Structures are given as structure tokens and as C-alpha cells.
Amino acid sequence: MLSFIPLIALAGLTSAHFNVLAPTWRGNSFTGGASQWIYPCANVSETTDPSNRTQWPHTGGSVKINGSHEWAYTYVNLGLGTNATNFNISLVEGFNQTGKGILCMKEVGRDAIMEGIMEANISMEAMEGMHATVQIIQITHSGASLYNCADITFNSTAQLLSDSECANSTGVSGVALANAGATSGATARMGPAVGGGLLAALIAWGLL
Numbered sequence: 304m305l306s307f308i309p310l311i312a313l314a315g316l317t318s319a320h321f322n323v324l325a326p327t328w329r330g331n332s333f334t335g336g337a338s339q340w341i342y343p344c345a346n347v348s349e350t351t352d353p354s355n356r357t358q359w360p361h362t363g364g365s366v367k368i369n370g371s372h373e374w375a376y377t378y379v380n381l382g383l384g385t386n387a388t389n390f391n392i393s394l395v396e397g398f399n400q401t402g403k404g405i406l407c408m409k410e411v412g413r414d415a416i417m418e419g420i421m422e423a424n425i426s427m428e429a430m431e432g433m434h435a436t437v438q439i440i441q442i443t444h445s446g447a448s449l450y451n452c453a454d455i456t457f458n459s460t461a462q463l464l465s466d467s468e469c470a471n472s473t474g475v476s477g478v479a480l481a482n483a484g485a486t487s488g489a490t491a492r493m494g495p496a497v498g499g500g501l502l503a504a505l506i507a508w509g510l511l
């Protein structure tokens with residue numbers, strides 16, 4: 304009977320929720336006391352291991368997830384500082400991830416990061432080496448909100464993932480959100496920061 308437990312655990316891991324592949328997530332949110340249903344970071348503490356903190360360009364870094372849901376509304380937020388509690392900088396305002404598998408966005412949040420730094424009254428010089436946390440949220444068909452976090456350090460020489468590292472699985476893409484009942488047209492779109500154009504630009508990187 305005991306031998307079934309690892310199999311069940313494995314089934315759980317492959318059949319629900321999402322993994323964060325880049326930046327490196329805080330830890331496996333499928334195990335221990337973690338639960339992706341727990342705001343803001345799945346009950347996984349901020350990393351204390353410097354090697355588990357991804358170096359991120361000031362101009363936005365790469366975000367790569369592996370989703371197990373056929374579709375999920377997806378958001379990427381940023382909280383500045385160590386032990387951030389306020390994930391108030393929206394890097395990607397929300398889109399529908401479509402298709403199961405790997406979804407990669409290559410250069411996430413350039414303008415939002417700059418605005419957030421200005422609002423927090425932090426100089427560009429002070430930004431170098433600063434800690435922050437990337438929070439990724441998925442809202443699934445049942446309405447469950449799932450959370451994962453990854454800790455970063457801003458580093459002006461950090462690299463984006465390469466095109467081959469940042470490739471979407473076949474059939475995986477993203478669709479901008481639109482108002483219910485809206486007809487076509489740019490004015491009907493929610494979230495002007497992620498208009499169809501920007502979203503396509505972010506996600507198309509992975510499709511090439």
C-alpha cells in the first residue's frame with residue numbers, strides 16, 4: 304500500500320496547476336506545506352540561497368511556465384525589495400494562456416519596472432543588485448486562483464533566455480482578454496498595457 308504513495312504524488316504533480324521554469328521559483332509548490340491556492344506565494348518562503356535568486360535585466364526578464372490546464376487567465380506581478388509583501392507592479396496585466404505545456408515570454412515588464420522604480424523613489428543606481436519577487440497568478444476554469452513566486456536580483460548585465468530556451472510547446476499560446484459581449488476592435492480591450500500587439504510580441508518570441 305505504501306508503494307502507491309509516490310505514484311499518487313507524481314500523478315498530482317503532472318495533472319494540476321503550473322510550474323515556474325524561469326525565473327527559478329522559490330521552491331517546489333507541489334510538496335510539503337506548500338499549496339498554490341495560498342496567496343501570495345503558495346506558502347513558500349522567500350529564498351535565502353543566493354544561487355536560487357535569478358539575475359534579471361532592468362529592462363525585464365524572461366518568464367517561462369509549464370501549465371497543466373487547458374486554459375488559464377495568467378498574470379505576472381512584481382514586488383520590490385526583500386520580503387516583498389506588495390505585488391503592486393503589474394508586469395503582464397492578464398491574458399488567457401491557451402493549451403497545456405510550456406509558455407515563455409522573453410522580455411517581461413520593461414516599462415512597468417521603470418514606472419515602479421520611479422514611484423518607489425529608487426534611483427537607477429540603487430536598482431542594481433536590488434532584490435524583488437516575481438509573482439505569477441493563474442485563474443483556472445473552476446475559478447481557483449493559483450500562485451507561484453520567483454525571487455530575482457536586478458542586474459543590468461543579466462541575460463534573457465535564448466530563443467531556443469524560450470520556445471513554447473506546440474499548441475500553446477496566449478489570447479488578450481476582452482470585455483464580455485464586446486465586438487471586435489481595440490477599444491473593447493481591457494488592460495491597455497497588454498493590448499493584442501504587446502501580448503503577441505511577448506509570446507511570439509516563443510513561437511519562432
Ligand SMILES: [Cu+2]
Pocket residue numbers: 318319320321371372443
Ligand atoms: Cu490545477
